[in-house]
Amino acid sequence: MKLQFLGTGAADWPNPGPKVGAGRRFSSQCLNDHVLLDCGPMALDAMNEFGLDPNALSDIVIGHPHGDHYDFATIAAIAARRNPDAEALVLHLNTAAAKALNKQQSELPDNLRVAPFQPGDAFSCGDLQFHALPANHSLERAGERAAHFYIESARQETLFYALDGSWLPSATWGFLKTKRLDLIIWELTCGDKDDWRLFEHCNLGMLKIMTNVFRNYGLLKPDTQMFCSHLARTLCPDHAIFAPYLAEHGYILAWDGMILNTGK
Ligand SMILES: [Zn+2]
Numbered sequence: 416m417k418l419q420f421l422g423t424g425a426a427d428w429p430n431p432g433p434k435v436g437a438g439r440r441f442s443s444q445c446l447n448d449h450v451l452l453d454c455g456p457m458a459l460d461a462m463n464e465f466g467l468d469p470n471a472l473s474d475i476v477i478g479h480p481h482g483d484h485y486d487f488a489t490i491a492a493i494a495a496r497r498n499p500d501a502e503a504l505v506l507h508l509n510t511a512a513a514k515a516l517n518k519q520q521s522e523l524p525d526n527l528r529v530a531p532f533q534p535g536d537a538f539s540c541g542d543l544q545f546h547a548l549p550a551n552h553s554l555e556r557a558g559e560r561a562a563h564f565y566i567e568s569a570r571q572e573t574l575f576y577a578l579d580g581s582w583l584p585s586a587t588w589g590f591l592k593t594k595r596l597d598l599i600i601w602e603l604t605c606g607d608k609d610d611w612r613l614f615e616h617c618n619l620g621m622l623k624i625m626t627n628v629f630r631n632y633g634l635l636k637p638d639t640q641m642f643c644s645h646l647a648r649t650l651c652p653d654h655a656i657f658a659p660y661l662a663e664h665g666y667i668l669a670w671d672g673m674i675l676n677t678g679k
């Protein structure tokens with residue numbers, strides 16, 4: 416799997432985003448060069464900076480429709496950049512958000528197709544199979560639920576993407592407990608602080624406990640790689656200070672533009 420981090424920050428980073436090395440954009444990543452996973456208002460700017468071609472995209476997947484993860488104007492701008500003969504871009508969006516979008520946007524761009532899903536559903540994006548799982552993260556719209564994703568590549572490599580959420584709901588654990596994970600992207604909004612936002616986000620203490628449970632029940636392999644993303648500007652130290660500290664605990668602190676290519 417190829418993972419490219421376009422943004423690794425929480426919602427308190429300033430928009431427009433920074434240039435590389437000067438901070439973080441809102442969390443977003445590209446998988447295998449063709450799936451954009453979360454697309455906030457800084458995603459197109461990041462694609463430009465990191466040389467990602469909108470024509471290469473097949474799908475955009477939104478974990479939950481908070482403004483740092485989902486911006487329809489940016490998605491429409493990405494669709495508008497595509498060649499007229501390119502296949503329609505598929506936007507995977509929570510069912511309630513998809514309904515609201517259909518109401519607001521009577522005319523969706525012709526080259527954009529909305530595919531609604533709920534936590535519990537599975538769908539594929541070309542060579543990547545997605546399972547949407549419930550997340551402990553509150554949303555304003557009735558009936559709307561945030562999702563984590565368990566993602567499997569055609570070569571059976573697995574990624575667990577857990578943005579945003581606090582402790583994993585038991586249904587999510589019920590799905591994961593028989594899996595073996597190659598890659599994990601954890602959110603670490605609260606850094607190492609016991610902050611009130613941990614009721615719907617994570618801090619390092621929580622990550623360590625959930626990681627231990629994963630290890631105790633055989634979900635981790637000896638070479639599982641765990642990344643931290645979605646760091647709050649106001650709650651986390653600078654990258655240069657925090658990255659070595661997290662490395663001591665077995666976590667790789669992601670940065671904007673970071674690429675991992677496992678070749679699987
Ligand atoms: Zn967020």
Ligand SMILES: [Zn+2]
Nearest residue numbers: 479481552579
């Ligand atoms: Zn959120």
